[in-house]
Amino acid sequence: MKQQNTIPLTAPQRWVLGLASAAALLVGLDTTVVATALTTVRLDLNASGEQLEWTVNAYTLSFAVLLLTAAALGDRVGRRRIFVGGLAVFGLASIGCALAPSAQWLIAGRAVQGVGAAAVMPLALTLLGAAIAPANRARALGAFSAVVGVSVPTGPLLGGAIAEGASWRWIFWLNVPLVAVLIALVLIRIEPSRGPAARLDLAGLALSAGAAFGLVWGLVRAAAAGWTAPETMLALGTGAALTVAFLAVQARSSHPMLPLRLFAVRAFAAGNAAIFFVWASAFGSVYFMAQFFQVGLSAGPLEAGLRLMPWGAMTILVPRAVGALIPRYGERLFVVGGMVLHGAAMIWIAALAAPDVAYWRVMTPLILSGIGVAAAIPATQSAVLGAVTPPDLGKASGAYSTLRQLGGAFGVAVVVAAFAAAGGYTSAQVFLDGFAPAMLGCAALAGGAALSGIGVAGRRVPVVVPAT
Missing domain, CATH: 1.20.1250.20 (MFS general substrate transporter like domains)
Known part of the structure; x- marks a missing residue:
């Protein structure tokens, strides 16, 4: 078979690549940026060790639980709309985190941040895949991964530098203007799109979220309490059972959110x-x-x-x-x-x-x-x-x-x-x-x-x- 030739990306495609990559980088950074600032958070908010753990885990948990849901809503409601909505939620939650008067407030803000991130990450990939033809997609995904990859080494480094040089609160304040600029550019430069017309798979949405919650909660607690702890086993068992139920519903559904x-x-x-x-x-x-x-x-x-x-x-x-x-x-x-x-x-x-x-x-x-x-x-x-x-x-x-x-x-x-x-x-x-x-x-x-x-x-x- 002859190899497909790549062609230069058009200006609109370059905008999609740049904005999708920047948004994914921003939410990726917040997965790791807090890690090296936890000591100053503990001192400032008088947080316990368990509260510090949940400062990280709350973001991871809500992020993982709602990814499939956000992708399905993007297809049904509009990909750009959900993408922008996710950025807005992420930005508003960042303000809440920056103003947090207590560890409990910070944990709640991190959970809401994860909700926004769950809308941004899958929709970034969807917008990119829809805008760029298969002949150019691998090259574009390589560029996307390179940008998002910045979050892995720079997250802990940036968090440590901000915590030492200013205040841990600036980790979250810095998100706000970046989110505002991204939302404005997305609305100007990315055209609205959606998936094929179909009813929302409400049973699938509920079961997928419940399954992901049980599995992630169980895995997070396994690291802290052990694999044989009752809490861990109950969460993993519930997550596994809901996963089986989700797959059964998808197999029978005429409009599945994840076609088997x-x-x-x-x-x-x-x-x-x-x-x-x-x-x-x-x-x-x-x-x-x-x-x-x-x-x-x-x-x-x-x-x-x-x-x-x-x-x-x-x-x-x-x-x-x-x-x-x-x-x-x-x-x-x-x-x-x-x-x-x-x-x-x-x-x-x-x-x-x-x-x-x-x-x-x-x-x-x-x-x-x-x-x-x-x-x-x-x-x-x-x-x-x-x-x-x-x-x-x-x-x-x-x-x-x-x-x-x-x-x-x-x-x-x-x-x-x-x-x-x-x-x-x-x-x-x-x-x-x-x-x-x-x-x-x-x-x-x-x-x-x-x-x-x-x-x-x-x-x-x-x-x-x-x-x-």
Whole structure:
């Protein structure tokens, strides 16, 4: 088959790419930016350890729970309308967080922020996929991933710098003018669009939100209370039962929010499975690498953020190159190869872990890990969005975004369990005793991603979705 040639993006397409990427970067930053400011939040608001945990988890929870719902509403009500609405909710919630007089207020504001973010992230992918033809989509997704990748290294670094140099409240105040500018530009530069006309699948909306809530709550609590805690088991069991009910409703529905026929497409199913494990391994590794530098090697929060920058730089530099190469080589090479590279780097770091290890020795596997993750993410996006027809782009992006968030929560829960089984925080050496198994857990998750990635396309080929 002849290879499709890419053509330059038009001005409207460049606006969609730029605005979708900027909005996704903004909500992505708020996933990690608070982490290094928690100490100052605790002192200012007299917050307990559990309240600090929920300052992070409240955002993650509402974000993950409503992704599929937001994607479905975008198709029905209007993609630009839901996208702008999500930005507005995110901005208003940021004001609430900045003004928070107590930890409880801050947690509530973070939960509402997550609601806005849940509307922004899947709709950013949907708008991008709808605006850009398949011949250019992989390259555009590479650019999108490069911009969004900035959030991973710069979130903790930015949070630490703001907390040390000004006040943690400015983390949220800075969102407000950025959101206002984005809303204005989106309304001017992006045309309204929606998916095919269909009634809202109200049962599907309720069941998907309930299932995601149960699963994410269970995974979050597993990291804190343990996998066998009654709260964890009840939440995971409820989430699993609601997932089964959701799938049963989707199979019978004449207007499903997530058509199960999409999973008959190998690239769609494999790409979604792969991003679950990619994000699980990546989130788990970053979660503990930041602690490795602080607890294991006695670095401060800002220094730890700087030491993670080589990893983060790869998430900025690599995706654009991968996006340009996918039309020639397909997605499989980058998902499988990237995860093998990342997994090997995790094993290497586990072998190096010691209280006196020099930073330069850790830097090489850290860079290799970043290259692997940065290669896999745009390839999974391309595989999933390239496997569906335009009417299903919203549904595909909702499924992809949901599984990515679930993967992140799952990864942290798994590596925390591996860490807790062998280590702790009483000394640097005790921490490192648990750190090595945690990194091996990340390597195992990377192996799951590589195996899943075998199912995506080895070369770019057109895919026909089975008829309903």
